[in-house]
Each structure stands twice: as structure tokens, then as C-alpha cells.
Amino acid sequence: MAQHARVRAPELTGKGGWLNTGGTSYTLADLRGRIVILDFWTFCCVNCLHVLDELRELEEKHRDTVVVIGVHSPKFVHEAEHQAVVDAVERYEVHHPVLDDPELATWKQYAVRAWPTLVVIDPEGYVVAQHAGEGHAHAIERLVSELEEEHAAKGTLRRGEGPYVAPEPVPTDLRFPGKAVRLPGGTFLVSDSTRHALVELAADGETVVRRIGSGERGLADGGPAEARFSEPQGLALLPDGRVVVADTVNHALRSVDVETGRVTTVAGTGLQWWQGSATSGPARETDLSSPWDVAWFADRLWIAMAGVHQLWTWTPPADGDEDGDGSGTVEAVAGTTNEGLVDGPAAEAWFAQPSGLAAAGDRLWIADSETSALRWIERAEPDDPEERAEPGAGGREFTVRTAVGTGLFDFGHRDGPAGQALLQHPLGVTALPDGSVAVSDTYNHALRRYDPATGEVTTLATDLREPSDAVLDGDGIVVVESARHRLTRLRLPEEAVRVEPVAHRTQRAATEVAPGRLRLDVVFRPPAGQKLDERYGPATRLVVSATPPELLAEGSGTDTGLGRDLVLAEGVTEGVLHVSAMAASCDDDPAQEYPACHVHQQDWGVPVTVAEGGADRLPLVLAGLDAP
Structure with missing residues (x-):
């Protein structure tokens, strides 16, 4: 070697x-x-x-x-x-x-x-x-x-x-439950994520009615005892009465017949989506990537595709539609796959691990966990109504907005006006009867509330343990306390709990860079026995942007080379460089008619401070023999 x-x-x-x-x-x-x-x-x-x-x-x-x-x-x-x-x-x-x-x-x-x-x-x-x-x-x-x-x-x-x-x-009925949904009969269906199963609990939120899934990690359809999941998370009740499960590590959507408990795969192949894979098509023939939550909105099922920082949709087949395999279609609607916080037309927006969804009227609320943000998507009527019928039209049909949150590295627990409020890695969001939303503020161990009418953020409850979801139940709310392995029932208080404000930035040290020109090099060496895959065009891609955008005077955008000269703007002394790199390689053996090919990809968010004497080169290792 x-x-x-x-x-x-x-x-x-x-x-x-x-x-x-x-x-x-x-x-x-x-x-x-x-x-x-x-x-x-x-x-x-x-x-x-x-x-x-x-x-x-x-x-x-x-x-x-x-x-x-x-x-x-x-x-x-x-x-x-x-x-x-x-x-x-x-x-x-x-x-x-x-x-x-x-x-x-x-x-x-x-x-x-x-x-x-x-x-x-x-x-x-x-x-x-x-x-x-x-x-x-x-x-x-x-x-x-x-x-x-x-x-x-x-x-x-x-x-x-x-x-x-x-x-x-440790013996418990639930082990790190993820999400829950209230069934029409008043019981709760809970994703028992670590045990790879679903658990139906009685109306008291404690008594086990039945388990769906064998408890062994895997991807298998069948009855309650035979079906297998892999770290299931989000649950949504469809208009036809079925429950759809975001089967996260299987990169699939599963359908559950509530009466029989029978499980059927309706979307995903079981393989993880990679750059270059199809972003729309027959649901059972299209790869997904770590779907984390699901919600019914605008006549389709929306998927928080945490693994690629996007929102996708699943449209079930119409009654009598015998095209394809009868499982409907999926489509990427919002997000570019770049990780960050950018609003605007859905196809141009950036997300960072969207992990919670809740439909309320004309808005779909989103817990965007890595930016510690509460966001929403709403319909934006196209100029030409016929555009809706075109493939990929969803990206123009909807707009993304942010209510709370500023970016990847700022977080905390602070109430007040939404522009100043802070969350810490929320995983769930729940629509409340008065038009406001509750946020399962997971890493703050709290339940928060945002009121669109006033623009204020308050705290509803504290001393929860990693709440990951919440479900309305009469005049109360049932919270999934993931790290306490239980559901906890709370009354919706008339006044919010008051907490001392705390703000944080990630303790990861910023990189000092010199003002002016900065050389960015992404280091990639094909693995042994492989070469860059240039059969269908350039084998590499580099996307660069910044927060704030004014940090970069030159060098933002997309190109095929893995090196680029950036120019830092005068007067901007700190920010975050967002770098996304991809490289494709294949086995270097002429004797193989169908060589194995692989995609290597990574997003970096690099906090930088501009100072005299700082580095004039920023090396980032995608794959190499040693750090530069």
C-alpha cells in the first residue's frame, strides 16, 4: 500500500x-x-x-x-x-x-x-x-x-x-420516544424510537394498549408482530384514517392501518438519498434521507427531510389510479440542500435539519433544529396559474419565512419580541387553538409559545427533559419527554412562566483570517484504487456563501473546482463562511464494466474573525491522508 x-x-x-x-x-x-x-x-x-x-x-x-x-x-x-x-x-x-x-x-x-x-x-x-x-x-x-x-x-x-x-x-414502557399523534378514539400512538417500534397508549398517556413492530431494527412490512422499523420519529394522521410514520434510519415512509396494525412502506427505497439522486418521482422508487417528521398540509403530506435540509412532499395516489406501483409520488419542494437560514421562494430557501412540522390554517410551521429557529411555509400564488401543474412547481408555489432564529451558531433561552428571542435546538412544533404555536424547545428542556398576533415569545413550561413533540388533548397538552421516557400532561396556562434570559454562541473557536484575499482549499484525494468520476461531467462541486452575506466581497456562488480565492469585504469583522463540497469517485479498474461509484460530501459552517496577522489560507479536509 x-x-x-x-x-x-x-x-x-x-x-x-x-x-x-x-x-x-x-x-x-x-x-x-x-x-x-x-x-x-x-x-x-x-x-x-x-x-x-x-x-x-x-x-x-x-x-x-x-x-x-x-x-x-x-x-x-x-x-x-x-x-x-x-x-x-x-x-x-x-x-x-x-x-x-x-x-x-x-x-x-x-x-x-x-x-x-x-x-x-x-x-x-x-x-x-x-x-x-x-x-x-x-x-x-x-x-x-x-x-x-x-x-x-x-x-x-x-x-x-x-x-x-x-x-x-433499563426496563421502561418507552425508551427515548420521539413523536406522538392522538388517534380518533382518544388514545396516543407514540414512536418508541430506540426500540424501533410504535406504542399505542391509552387516553391516560401511560397504559400500554399494544405495540406495533417486532422491536428489532430493520425494514419489513407486515402485521404488528412482524413489521420492523429503524428509529421511527414523526407521525401524521391522514384524511383516510391511516397513520404515516417517518421511519428515519430506514429513509422511508411507512403506513399503519390503525385498525389492524398492519404496516406498509409507501415511500423510499431503504437507501439514503445522495447528491445527484432523483428529487421527484414514484414514491417507492425514490430515495429519501432521514425523514424526521410529517404533517398533512395543502392536500399532501409534507416531510421534514432532516438528512438533506429540505422539505419534501408525498402525494398519495388518487382513488382508482393504477399508475406505477400505486404508492403515489414524492417531490423536493423547499430547500437547496445547503445548511443554513435563508428565507424566500421555497426552492431557494436554506434549512438546517428541519425536525418538526405542524399545519395551522394557511401555514405549515417548522422547527428548524440546527438554526434553533421557528419558521413557516405558506402558499405564494404564481403569476401563471398553469405553473402549478408543471413538475417541480412546488418550489415556486410556496414561500419560506422565519419567526424566531438567526442562524447556525446563536441560541439560548430568551423570551420577548421574536427578533430578540432565542431557542436551543427545537425538535417539535404544535398548533394551538388560539392561532399561536407551542415549540418543543428540546435542549432548553422547555415548552415555548410564539404568538403571531403579537410577535412575542413566552415560556409555557420548564423542567421538562428533552421534549421532542407535543399533542393537544382537550384543554391540555401532552408533551413527549424523550429523555424521561414518558408522556407528560400539562394544562395550557393563562400566563407564561418567566425565566431569566440566557444567550449563547457555540464554544467552537472562530478561525482568525487576514483581511482581504483568503484562499479556500477543500482537500480531497480519491480513496486508494479509485479515481474522480468524470464520465458525465465535472466530478466536484463547491458552494460558498456567508452570514452575513456582506462578509464576502468576492467568491460566493457555485463552481466545479475545489479551490477558490475569496475576498473579504472591508468593515465586516466577523461572520460565518458556509462551504459545501461534493466529490464523486469510482473504482479505477478498466476491467470492471460497472465500477462501484461513491459520493463524498460535507457542509462546513466556519466561524471567522478578521484580524491583521490572521491566516490567508483556509484548508478544509474532505478526504485526505492527513490534516493540512
Whole structure:
């Protein structure tokens, strides 16, 4: 195999300590002889959750030679709480050791700039690869096989059981429930996310009526005992009485017959959507990406497609329509796939992990979690009514607006006028009878209220534990307390709770850059045995923008090269550079008629401050042998 740069891996340090090791702390010396993969993640990040799923097969296949270490590096204040990390490790079934690094000490030592980032360390303790973003499992799999062969020959490979120690399971009726819906009979259907099932609870919100799903992770249709889900989340009641489930990790929508409990897949292929895949088409033939919530609005089902920062729709087949497979059609309607907060025509808007939806009159409310924002979408009549019938017309038919929130890095708990109010990673939104909306303000452990009539944000309840959804029930509201594994019933108070305002910015350090010209380089080296896939045009794409937009005098926009000269505007001293990069590669073997091809992609939000003496080059590693 090719010789890699000999860069000694920095030590692993984190004040939060180690999880999934039975109380044992580890150093790199303890892991010498094993191939170590560091997964820098944070549990708010859907791309990080994608990587957890990508690593599962690799972990199992190479369990006697590879040790995966999750390095939890928080973005939000709540994610720096140790118990929150403990909960997340169980919630997402992380079956490898995790180092809790609340102060980003190891993140800084490895010069990481993005969630997620994977770093590979060889059995002798040297860094041999670094990859930012998703889609690298195939490259790491090949590298691991080469490292096994090389170090077995050298006598430096040590096989055996890894350091993972499974925690003791806790018996509860629900385990990290995600969303809920009230059924016509007065019972509640709840997505029991960590147990990969749905649970129907009686009207008291506590007594289990039945379970739908075997409880084993998988994608299988059938009756209540045979059906399988994978971390289901959002639920919506259709006009015909069926419930549709956002089956998040299966990248699918499932339909549940409320009477029989039978489960049917109505959208998605079970594969994750990637750049270049179809954005509309027959529902069962089109890939989706981590659908997180669903809601019926404007005569179709809307999907919060958290995995690609978009809103899609599913239109069920009309009665008697026998076209295709009879499962209807899906279409991307809002969002560009770039991560951020940009309002305007739906097709041009930016979202950041939309995770909660609620229809109310002529608005669809959206909990946009990574921007800690409450947003809405409404119809914008086209100049030409015939445009509605055109494919892709949804992007022109609707407009996106923001009620609360400013961007990716500002969050907190502050009531008051909407322009000054702050949320922290909300996952749910609920329409209230008076026209206002309740927000499940997840990382603030609170239920908040926004009143469009006054433009004011207030707090309805505190001391909840990671509320992720809420459902109206008579004169009260039932909250899904995800981290307390229960539903909690509250009365809607006449006056809101008063709280002391708190504002935060992410503790991730800003990069100092020099004024004037800044060279941006995205480092990408095709994995071993592959080459750039240029069969159908350019194999790379780079999108650059800034918050505020005035930060960049030159260099914003889309192009095919992975390097670009940016010019920072005079007078703007700080902001965030938004960089989105994509590269496609294929197996470099002329003998293969159908080579395997892969997409590598990552979004960066890089906080910068402009100062004399700052860097004049900004390198970002998409995939390379070592950090630049």
C-alpha cells in the first residue's frame, strides 16, 4: 500500500470521561496494535447519525482488529452535559467506547473543523487518514483491509476483543420516544424510537394498549408482530384514517392501518438519498434521507427531510389510479440542500435539519433544529396559474419565512419580541387553538409559545427533559419527554412562566483570517484504487456563501473546482463562511464494466474573525491522508 505521512496521533483527553467501557479510561498506548477509528460527532448532528449507521457493518466485520472511538464534541450547551451524552449514546445505540470531550480538547488537538470527521490511526499510533462528512465507509473499509495486511506482516497487529462494555438495559414502557399523534378514539400512538417500534397508549398517556413492530431494527412490512422499523420519529394522521410514520434510519415512509396494525412502506427505497439522486418521482422508487417528521398540509403530506435540509412532499395516489406501483409520488419542494437560514421562494430557501412540522390554517410551521429557529411555509400564488401543474412547481408555489432564529451558531433561552428571542435546538412544533404555536424547545428542556398576533415569545413550561413533540388533548397538552421516557400532561396556562434570559454562541473557536484575499482549499484525494468520476461531467462541486452575506466581497456562488480565492469585504469583522463540497469517485479498474461509484460530501459552517496577522489560507479536509 502507499506510504502515508508519519504523523503521531495526539493523545485522547476529555473532562467528561469514558462511556461504554465499564468505567475504564483508555490511552492510545492501551490501544496499540489495533486500528483505531476516531469518530468526532455531536448528537444534534444528523450527518453524524448517518456516520454511526455507516460504521455499524465495518465495526462488526473487523471487530477483532478495529476499535472505533466516538469523540463527542458538543455544539450546543446542552450537549456539554454529561448525562445528555450518556442518554445520546443509548438513544442511538452506539456500540463502541465514547470519550466525552465537553471542552473540545481532543477536537482541537486533531485540528478538526467539522462534524462529522473520521480519523484513522494505524496499529503503531500514527494518523493515516482523515475524512470529513459522510460517504467514506467504503474508503475506510479498504484502508482497514490494507492496514490489516501490512501490520500482520510486520507483526504489529494485535487481534482480540475490543474495549466496548455494554451498559445494563433499563426496563421502561418507552425508551427515548420521539413523536406522538392522538388517534380518533382518544388514545396516543407514540414512536418508541430506540426500540424501533410504535406504542399505542391509552387516553391516560401511560397504559400500554399494544405495540406495533417486532422491536428489532430493520425494514419489513407486515402485521404488528412482524413489521420492523429503524428509529421511527414523526407521525401524521391522514384524511383516510391511516397513520404515516417517518421511519428515519430506514429513509422511508411507512403506513399503519390503525385498525389492524398492519404496516406498509409507501415511500423510499431503504437507501439514503445522495447528491445527484432523483428529487421527484414514484414514491417507492425514490430515495429519501432521514425523514424526521410529517404533517398533512395543502392536500399532501409534507416531510421534514432532516438528512438533506429540505422539505419534501408525498402525494398519495388518487382513488382508482393504477399508475406505477400505486404508492403515489414524492417531490423536493423547499430547500437547496445547503445548511443554513435563508428565507424566500421555497426552492431557494436554506434549512438546517428541519425536525418538526405542524399545519395551522394557511401555514405549515417548522422547527428548524440546527438554526434553533421557528419558521413557516405558506402558499405564494404564481403569476401563471398553469405553473402549478408543471413538475417541480412546488418550489415556486410556496414561500419560506422565519419567526424566531438567526442562524447556525446563536441560541439560548430568551423570551420577548421574536427578533430578540432565542431557542436551543427545537425538535417539535404544535398548533394551538388560539392561532399561536407551542415549540418543543428540546435542549432548553422547555415548552415555548410564539404568538403571531403579537410577535412575542413566552415560556409555557420548564423542567421538562428533552421534549421532542407535543399533542393537544382537550384543554391540555401532552408533551413527549424523550429523555424521561414518558408522556407528560400539562394544562395550557393563562400566563407564561418567566425565566431569566440566557444567550449563547457555540464554544467552537472562530478561525482568525487576514483581511482581504483568503484562499479556500477543500482537500480531497480519491480513496486508494479509485479515481474522480468524470464520465458525465465535472466530478466536484463547491458552494460558498456567508452570514452575513456582506462578509464576502468576492467568491460566493457555485463552481466545479475545489479551490477558490475569496475576498473579504472591508468593515465586516466577523461572520460565518458556509462551504459545501461534493466529490464523486469510482473504482479505477478498466476491467470492471460497472465500477462501484461513491459520493463524498460535507457542509462546513466556519466561524471567522478578521484580524491583521490572521491566516490567508483556509484548508478544509474532505478526504485526505492527513490534516493540512
